[in-house]
Amino acid sequence: MEVRKDGGGESLPPSTRLHLAAAFFLPPRFTPARVRYDRRYRKLDQYRFIVWFLFLPLLVYLLFVVSPFLQAFFYSMTDWTGYSANYNFTGFENYERLWNDDKFWDAMVNSLVLVVLAPVITLALGLFIAFMLNAGGRRGRSQAVSGVFGTGFYKIVYFFPQVLSIAVVAVIWSRIYSPRSGILNEGLGSVGLDSWRQEDWLGGDLARWCVLAVLCWSFVGFYVVLFSAAMGSIPREIYEASLLDGAGRSVTFFRITFPLTWDTIRTGWIYMGIQALDSFALVNVMIPEHGMDVVPSYLFEKAFRDGQAGYATAIGVALFLVTLAFAVLMMLVGRRERIEF
Known part of the structure; x- marks a missing residue:
């Protein structure tokens, strides 16, 4: 040219x-x-x-x-041990081993349960609490829409777990779940629910649900503050107009608050999903050995306990692909026309 x-x-x-x-x-x-x-x-x-x-x-x-x-x-295509500079190229052998590894698939199922349920529960609680703190109170003389009494105090209380290190949270909840002196068993016994007491909360099938509960508890405060900021940017005139038309709290939430905070919800969903996939510290500190594995904890076990860094890297690649697929899926599912207000 x-x-x-x-x-x-x-x-x-x-x-x-x-x-x-x-x-x-x-x-x-x-x-x-x-x-x-x-x-x-x-x-x-x-x-x-x-x-x-x-x-x-x-x-x-x-x-x-x-x-x-x-x-x-x-x-991930080598037999590198992680403790030596020597390694041999093995091609896709690690991935073939991964496909036939039952322990890896057990860990993947646990991770997928967390990544599906943790965002749903955490964001639902965060949205409900944030709505009550911003628009769920009684109508005042000066304001048509206001939060419940003590909104500022509740925001501090709900956000408090975010101040704690995840390792500290794991240690606290491992004591709560303790079968001999834990608050959970003692509390169930004190209200007459002795049949609900468990000898091992953090082992077997119960472990994933205990981890799920702690994961949601530790992050819900962050989303309360995040959604409160998003709801605070919605003009009050919109709420006032809906109240004049006779809309109740449920209609106000689903027709006004939820659509106008959707972009924040979608971002929070992706972030919470990634946090659920990366629950290594919580599982590694709170769960006894062999009680439960997620993909990051299984990766850690293979890399640093068994000296199989090449295989552990293949697990990391699988985790990366799952995380990428989750983020792309949420971006596609949550995509819509932007609402300006």
């Missing part, structure tokens, strides 16, 4: 074309005038600014994010 000047059909000489190509890397002051005033240079200057503005962030991203992912894909 020939490069032509603005005013005529004459081709640019080779030297000018070379200057035009080099202008992408040159500051404007060092660019020859015959190139600087060409319309193609003005277009090039626009893209040059964008590229150089993004160059350093993209370089850092490629170095510290993309590069480790590519290395992980490579090491």
